[in-house]
Amino acid sequence: MIIAIDGPLASGKGTIARALAATFGLPYLDTGTLYRAVALAMTDTGHAPEETDRAIEAARNLEISLTCDPRIRTAAIGAGASVVAAIPEVRQALFAAQREFALQPGGAVLDGRDIGTVVCPEADVKIFVTADVETRARRRQDELAASGEMIGFDAMLEQLRIRDARDSGRADAPLAMAEDAHLLDTSTMSIDAAVNEARAIVEAKQGGSG
Numbered sequence: 001m002i003i004a005i006d007g008p009l010a011s012g013k014g015t016i017a018r019a020l021a022a023t024f025g026l027p028y029l030d031t032g033t034l035y036r037a038v039a040l041a042m043t044d045t046g047h048a049p050e051e052t053d054r055a056i057e058a059a060r061n062l063e064i065s066l067t068c069d070p071r072i073r074t075a076a077i078g079a080g081a082s083v084v085a086a087i088p089e090v091r092q093a094l095f096a097a098q099r100e101f102a103l104q105p106g107g108a109v110l111d112g113r114d115i116g117t118v119v120c121p122e123a124d125v126k127i128f129v130t131a132d133v134e135t136r137a138r139r140r141q142d143e144l145a146a147s148g149e150m151i152g153f154d155a156m157l158e159q160l161r162i163r164d165a166r167d168s169g170r171a172d173a174p175l176a177m178a179e180d181a182h183l184l185d186t187s188t189m190s191i192d193a194a195v196n197e198a199r200a201i202v203e204a205k206q207g208g209s210g
């Protein structure tokens with residue numbers, strides 16, 4: 001079974017994807033780590049994410065261990081990831097690894113922006129996770145604060161709006177809900193409630209009624 005989870009930053013998609021992977025015994029890939037790793041590779045070699053040719057080179061020669069580097073979780077690397085992710089050749093360079101992960105025997109859970117639309121249009125279950133921008137800004141603020149990065153609410157809101165516009169507005173594989181995806185708005189939901197709802201969607205599909 002392939003489960004595709006898409007949605008904007010801090011919608012809760014990662015938490016839901018990890019919980020589904022644990023419940024259904026499936027391997028999990030957070031595809032954002034690939035784009036973040038490209039952005040980190042650029043920073044480490046002294047380049048800005050806007051340097052398109054360098055970004056393409058970094059994506060084609062990506063050192064996969066960078067996806068586990070804790071530095072990919074900073075706000076600056078997240079913003080850089082969103083910039084390099086708008087470059088079609090970067091997306092192309094990262095495509096095969098995502099596809100291969102999805103197609104492993106038994107299936108997988110992947111989360112990102114274009115899993116249900118581009119990476120795995122044939123996924124058995126697609127969930128588009130979202131939440132209003134204020135809720136996401138508060139969640140992201142808390143996440144960053146937990147790792148010692150303090151950002152004010154207004155600045156966070158502004159960063160999210162810029163990121164949403166860039167991820168949704170790019171020409172190649174923009175953030176979008178697949179036509180056959182289930183919409184899960186977590187704005188007023190606890191983590192447990194959101195995870196339970198996602199589990200119910202998968203179980204309904206397994207039972208043939210989803």
Ligand code: DC
Pocket residue numbers: 009031032033035036078081082085086111112113114115163167
């Ligand atoms: O999910 P995340 O915040 O870790 O992703 C970081 C950036 O990577 C995001 O702003 C856009 C890009 N991304 C993408 O374009 N496609 C994906 N499947 C995953 C992430």
